[in-house]
Amino acid sequence: AQKITQTQPGMFVQEKEAVTLDCTYDTSDPSYGLFWYKQPSSGEMIFLIYQGSYDQQNATEGRYSLNFQKARKSANLVISASQLGDSAMYFCAMSYSGGYQKVTFGIGTKLQVIP
């Protein structure tokens, strides 16, 4: 069965510092996608970054990078130069099945950026 594990219920980071949010996954499918979404207190889900299981390089999007370690089945999100606006819930997710349409989410990590 497919599963996403986020073991950090909450994290604190000083403004302008980098922070890593952990995510491990479990799947027997050779092909899958990994995502990170941000959910601020206002409630909307904001797509941050995507990594395909066959992508050779780690995905990057601005201050976000995904540290993809396939053998360890981990897909950690690294946020560089944290900003106050980064305070939010962060969800790791995985798409799977033949058409990749099914997506399972982790329980999230609450990040708080301290001034």
Place this chain on the structure above:
Amino acid sequence: DAGVIQSPRHEVTEMGQEVTLRCKPISGHDYLFWYRQTMMRGLELLIYFNNNVPIDDSGMPEDRFSAKMPNASFSTLKIQPSEPRDSAVYFCASSPQTPWTEAFFGQGTRLTVV
């Protein structure tokens, strides 16, 4: 594009009443998903459509829940009768392709059943 639009943003209803949540996906997106978010269970996929056809409804909790997509620009999720345990935030998302490389979520409908 305005993004995925959900209505209403908030809904408070009494137990036993029918509730209808609405979603307008992004134009041109072939896939539409309904998710439910609760503190206890996180984000759960309820059902998804491809080209207006329901593909997988295995996440729908019970027969009180039904979803339709009469055309490419509109979908509904109906709960009849509603129960307090249905209280949650319901998200609609749409995606342009498979595999899902980036799904766009609506702002959600916060449902409270009293």
